[in-house]
Amino acid sequence: MGTPQGRPQRVLIVDDNPDIREFIEDLLDAAGYEAVTASNGDEALALLRERRADIVVTDLFMPERDGLETIDALRREFPDVGVVAISGDRQTPGGITQYLAVAQVAGADRTLRKPFTAEALLEAVRAAARSAAQ
Amino acid sequence: MKRRSIRAHLVRLVSAAAIPLLVFAVAVTAWNALATRKAMERGLQDTARALSLALEEQIAAWTGALNALATSSAIDADLASFRRQAMEVASHYGGWITMIDQEGRFVMTPAKGEGDALPHANTAYSQQVFRTGRPVISNLFTSALTDTPTLSVYVPVRREGVVRYALGIELAPQRLAELLARQKLPQTWLGVVTDGNHRIIARAKGAERYTGELAPQWYVDAVGISETGIVTGSSFQAVPVGLAFNRLSAGQWTVAVAVPQGEVASAWLRPVVALATIGLLVVALALGLSFVYARRIAEGVESLPSELPSRHPIREIEAVRVRLRAQAEERERRRMAEAAAASAEAANRSKDFFLSTLSHELRTPLSAIMGWIAVMRTRRGDPAKTEKALQVIERNALQQAKLIDDLLDVSRIISGKLKLERRPTDLSHAVSEAVDAQRPAANEKKLTLTASVIPGAWVSGDHVRLVQIAANLLTNAIKFTPAGGRIEVDLSIENGFAEFAVRDNGRGIEPALLPHLFDRFAQAEASMLEYQPGLGLGLAIVRNLAERHGGSVSAESEGPGKGATFRVQLPVLSTVESAEARAEIRGAPGADLAGLRILVVDDHEDARLWVSTLLSTHGATTAEASYAQEALDVQERFRADLLVSDIAMPRGDGFELIRGLRSNERRRMPAIALTALATDEDRERVLAAGYDAVIAKGSDPSVLLSTVARLASAVFAG
Numbered sequence: 001m002g003t004p005q006g007r008p009q010r011v012l013i014v015d016d017n018p019d020i021r022e023f024i025e026d027l028l029d030a031a032g033y034e035a036v037t038a039s040n041g042d043e044a045l046a047l048l049r050e051r052r053a054d055i056v057v058t059d060l061f062m063p064e065r066d067g068l069e070t071i072d073a074l075r076r077e078f079p080d081v082g083v084v085a086i087s088g089d090r091q092t093p094g095g096i097t098q099y100l101a102v103a104q105v106a107g108a109d110r111t112l113r114k115p116f117t118a119e120a121l122l123e124a125v126r127a128a129a130r131s132a133a134q
Numbered sequence: 135m136k137r138r139s140i141r142a143h144l145v146r147l148v149s150a151a152a153i154p155l156l157v158f159a160v161a162v163t164a165w166n167a168l169a170t171r172k173a174m175e176r177g178l179q180d181t182a183r184a185l186s187l188a189l190e191e192q193i194a195a196w197t198g199a200l201n202a203l204a205t206s207s208a209i210d211a212d213l214a215s216f217r218r219q220a221m222e223v224a225s226h227y228g229g230w231i232t233m234i235d236q237e238g239r240f241v242m243t244p245a246k247g248e249g250d251a252l253p254h255a256n257t258a259y260s261q262q263v264f265r266t267g268r269p270v271i272s273n274l275f276t277s278a279l280t281d282t283p284t285l286s287v288y289v290p291v292r293r294e295g296v297v298r299y300a301l302g303i304e305l306a307p308q309r310l311a312e313l314l315a316r317q318k319l320p321q322t323w324l325g326v327v328t329d330g331n332h333r334i335i336a337r338a339k340g341a342e343r344y345t346g347e348l349a350p351q352w353y354v355d356a357v358g359i360s361e362t363g364i365v366t367g368s369s370f371q372a373v374p375v376g377l378a379f380n381r382l383s384a385g386q387w388t389v390a391v392a393v394p395q396g397e398v399a400s401a402w403l404r405p406v407v408a409l410a411t412i413g414l415l416v417v418a419l420a421l422g423l424s425f426v427y428a429r430r431i432a433e434g435v436e437s438l439p440s441e442l443p444s445r446h447p448i449r450e451i452e453a454v455r456v457r458l459r460a461q462a463e464e465r466e467r468r469r470m471a472e473a474a475a476a477s478a479e480a481a482n483r484s485k486d487f488f489l490s491t492l493s494h495e496l497r498t499p500l501s502a503i504m505g506w507i508a509v510m511r512t513r514r515g516d517p518a519k520t521e522k523a524l525q526v527i528e529r530n531a532l533q534q535a536k537l538i539d540d541l542l543d544v545s546r547i548i549s550g551k552l553k554l555e556r557r558p559t560d561l562s563h564a565v566s567e568a569v570d571a572q573r574p575a576a577n578e579k580k581l582t583l584t585a586s587v588i589p590g591a592w593v594s595g596d597h598v599r600l601v602q603i604a605a606n607l608l609t610n611a612i613k614f615t616p617a618g619g620r621i622e623v624d625l626s627i628e629n630g631f632a633e634f635a636v637r638d639n640g641r642g643i644e645p646a647l648l649p650h651l652f653d654r655f656a657q658a659e660a661s662m663l664e665y666q667p668g669l670g671l672g673l674a675i676v677r678n679l680a681e682r683h684g685g686s687v688s689a690e691s692e693g694p695g696k697g698a699t700f701r702v703q704l705p706v707l708s709t710v711e712s713a714e715a716r717a718e719i720r721g722a723p724g725a726d727l728a729g730l731r732i733l734v735v736d737d738h739e740d741a742r743l744w745v746s747t748l749l750s751t752h753g754a755t756t757a758e759a760s761y762a763q764e765a766l767d768v769q770e771r772f773r774a775d776l777l778v779s780d781i782a783m784p785r786g787d788g789f790e791l792i793r794g795l796r797s798n799e800r801r802r803m804p805a806i807a808l809t810a811l812a813t814d815e816d817r818e819r820v821l822a823a824g825y826d827a828v829i830a831k832g833s834d835p836s837v838l839l840s841t842v843a844r845l846a847s848a849v850f851a852g
Contacts (some may be wrong), residue, residue, distance in 0.1 A: 017498060019526045023505030026519070030512045061494070087494075114494075115501040118508035 041070030075107035082128030144428035170402035271385030310336030330386030499530035568604030589740035597832025615640030728753035733774035762786030804845035
């Protein structure tokens, strides 16, 4: 899969679970993206400062800096990066399945609920890239 | 305001009622005593007055008789016949009639008549008659006629208006004493008469002795002041007496009645004492009853807050009690309802947390599985990718299977259906087994896993569950320790407890979290604060299993980043129980293994030693080896009749060993696999490889013994 600008879009994948991180990396790689990975929010922000990415795909539950904080931080520092948030259902003070909605408010362009198909992932990444480009 | 107890108030109430009563009783008694005393005194005075009257009558009788004689014409005409008349009268009164002229000479005496030589009448009293012309009553004097103490009454004899003679009657004081004695006074009372000189002239008792004696000074003083009265003093016998006196209207004689003071006192004291005694008894009884009732009331009131168990006889207290109990019951009902609501809410919240966490925990491996299936599909034909995908899928599927096992265990624990098969077993085997099983996972994460396990930690336990306890703690440690970390396992015996500890230098635990660590779903709630993978069921299961084994589990951590230590303590069997366990082994059927040569193979030295000790205790000769090739070499020389071998051995396992043995033996040697791989599938694989029996590690030693005996006899029979 090509990219509108003619150069491969760079996607940063943030997840503490290597099994998840690696298959996303592989699927995006196969789809023509330049995929890089980080296992936590701090590492992701450091990588972004080193080299910008077009899209960030991040899990919401991670040790140390969690997904919402990560989204918040990178939105302030990199406002034009597309963000896809992924998560399973987890209890939050606001309700059981509201976390993804909260993520959107925090600045995620798209959300994905685990488990998801390869198609849903690619669609979400494409959509996030579009909204970031606007 | 000062607060006093109800008892104090009741005592005051009783006192308030009792004090006026007491005062009244005392007053009545005192008044009564006073009245008694007054009556007594009045009686005394009345008696004195009555005696005076009697005496005055007597004197009047004497005077009358004398006056009658004085008018006799015989005085002037025939003195001799007058003397006869006079002697008749005198004999009637027991005295003597005398007649004295102005010069103090006797004109007539009972003995002698006119012209006789008569002694001079040495009495001044007769001369008073001439002076006053009135009757005179003498004091005690010594008669010139009889030379004895005498009393006398004189009357004037007038002729032609002039007092010619004094006519008198002389009386012995004895006559007066007789008069007093006739007065019938009470036994202890004493009548006394004194003259103008305060000499005793008559006494109802002891007259002989006291007549003529001067009365005591106190008496003299009293009589000197008034004519009548009451006085106290000491008698001649030094007895305190009360005395009423009365001066006679004619003359200077005084009549007195004396009563011993004791008599007087006892007269008024006796009723006082009786009254006082009765009064005190009544008051004491009243006070006693009051205190009994006061205590009943006070106790009733005091015990109200603690809710009296039964009905109280005092209506008001009973009413308060009923009210208080109703309130307490109402409070208790409300409290229980609130507690139930709160616990239902908490349970509900816990359940919500748990369900959402469960959902997450199921979805994460599912995501990985689906994702890697997608990878396999897109990378069809790439063997490296396919292999990687299969590994990830398998691992995540196993993770889910483990999660489901834990859920089922928790479900069994909640419903009480988790069954333990406890028997004497060595905890060190379970720990070693768990360490062996978890070592690959630790290695994969680049963790250093060291174990220090002493053998012989005999506990009463379910081997499979003991392994689960150790494995759960190890999994936990591996999960929370970052790559490069260190995990130490330690098994020791101290104070009758086998202590199994898993120590890591991982991320540690918030102090606030420590107390709730072993609660069911705890980790799910903790995840609210910080993400942690897993449901936290493992620790809840560990706690339940430890407690079901009569033991306990605890966690320590100095805080986040400082690592954590989990300890499980299980009571070890006493020496006696361990001995019994071993005795059971010895007494097992077919346990006589004399002459049997057995090869024992196990990479764990402890396990090997234990098995060979067990077998040699029962008469077998044993040899040991720690891996397949060594066992084959030993067998060359030892020529064992039977093999007991572990399966999982790093330097050559039990499969390799049995293949080597079976490949060149003339006669089939019985082989027993002693293994931790205890599923049916494992068992079949082991049997298929050439073993004759499979025994789970941690099984009762008697199982091994009887199996050895059975196989050995089959060989020898065949």
